[in-house]
Amino acid sequence: MIEVEHLSKRFAGKNRKAAPVLAVADVSFTARNGRITALLGPNGAGKTTTLRIVTTLMQADGGTARVGGHDVAAAPAAVRAQLGVLSDARGLYARLTARENIAYFARLRGVPTADFERRLAELAALLDMADLLDRPTHGFSTGERMKVALARALIHDPSHLVLDEPTNGLDVMSTRALRRLLLALRAQDKCIVFSTHIMQEVEAVCDEIVIVARGRSIASGSAAALCAQAGTASLEDAFVTLALGHAETA
């Protein structure tokens, strides 16, 4: 389970005279095991910063975040050990093959060789990437790169998965492969959190939606619950009503 309570994060301005930027003002949500939770919000809403704090790469100015019961600030190593992360930086080592890229991270995480081979075969089948494994990643398409980065993030079989805008730049086939994978992982009782601004994606796979706007979590629940709360028929209308309503009052 991932629990986030009243997170806040401020960035210094680009120069001394510039005012600091409040990237995250007050974000709270709970992502349970066996469920897919989406952070839904427009660009610049604070989703990526929230996920960076959850994944221990950034320190919050206020609030707390726990992953599997471990506080991200107090026990970052324990948190990282449980997490699989697909951040917006998905850089691969171009001179290594896809298999070598994934094996590098598996070794860093201490995955035994036999487990690595079994796990890689499973992921390659789920992501439909068996033919990519022994090619150097130089020149891979965005979809191919995403598949390798995702396999790299999942090779140690983490109990918690955090994905930042995972479908950015993906074609239909790659998006479908990703959805298949997320549903398979949910069935394995994993806790999955991903950020997005694409409604169809949320409706297709998510159990729980957290709407984030201007650095605040302003509503959460299933798609049906959010529609009921906003009094709209579609999730898109509910999102606009809730996010804009908040924006106007903020």
Add this chain to the structure above:
Amino acid sequence: MRAAWTVFRKELTDAVRDRRSWMVALVISMLSGPLLFTLMSSFIAGIEERAAAREVWLHEPERAPTLVNFLQRAGATVRTAPADYAEQLRAGRLHNAVLVPAADFEPLLAAGQSITVEVVFDDSHERAQPLVRASLDLLRAFNREAGVQRLLARGVSPQLLAAVEVEAQNLAPSQARGAQLLFIVPWVALLVAVFGALSVAIDVSSGERERGSLEPLLMNPVPVGELVLGKWGVVMVYSTVIVLLTMAGFLVSMRFISSETLAALMQLQWREVGIFCLVLLPFAGLMAAVNMLAATFGRSHKEAQTYVSYIAMAVQFAAIVPVFAPQRDAFWHLFAPSIGQLSVLMKTLRGEPLAAADLAVPALVCLAGMAACLLVQAALLRRESIVFARG
């Protein structure tokens, strides 16, 4: 240390596959010795050849047949200077000095009066200096001979003029006589240690930021210090190979060197090369860490190159300090990276004995600096401004 070993293996594989980089580094390191020694030996051979020829250039030699006669008796070949000798001297086409006797040289000489001989030269060209010196020496000898004859004609003993008999004794060991020129050998060796693995140092640090692989890498539950150590290990392996190849190039070149003078002046054999390695390898370790640290600030390869170029420049400037320092081999030199190394290497080439401190102090300074750089880099990789700012 498991993580450091994993990073080392991965970075080594990655670097070895970057064929263009290592081919360039290997070719440069293997060629620098032969190229340098060939240039130096041809330079010295040229000087030897000209000095051996004992040529003296005279403008309108027919003005001074007595001087020509003296020069020929002294074993010199008298050459007639071209009309545009000043032009040719400035352009470096003519190296030797040109003697210009006064138009009334012979009548004045016969009358026992003072004569003017202009000596025209341009010693801004390195090759010119020994040749000019030889011409001036011959002219002084003529002056002495003419003066002695005039004194004898007046019945005065020429010994009255020689109150002091000058006997010069050069105490410099035989190797030291070429040491001024040999400054370039340790300097090139230092540069190889600085530049040899530069591209690898940049790739393992700012390369991670540029390609967006730093963030996923840091998500692994391993100490950042181990990541840095593994990366440094690969840069060090590269530097070591390049330094050793350069030294091998030096040794091979010494065997085939054409100038006997250079071969006699420079004692660069197995022992000296061993000392070079002992001095250069800790320095290469420090430079690997310094370059990695500087490159970490770069968000792209290009930006990192700008930062490391400042360091390379500082090292090059520091290295020439001992050449101009008022006191040769001051003790503080040993504590300054690059200055210390150059001091010790120069000492080695001059054939002077080395104290234990000559090897130990620079090595310890390098190890301390290296550890500090690696710790700072590990701290930097925990900074949000470094992790999330990409090129």
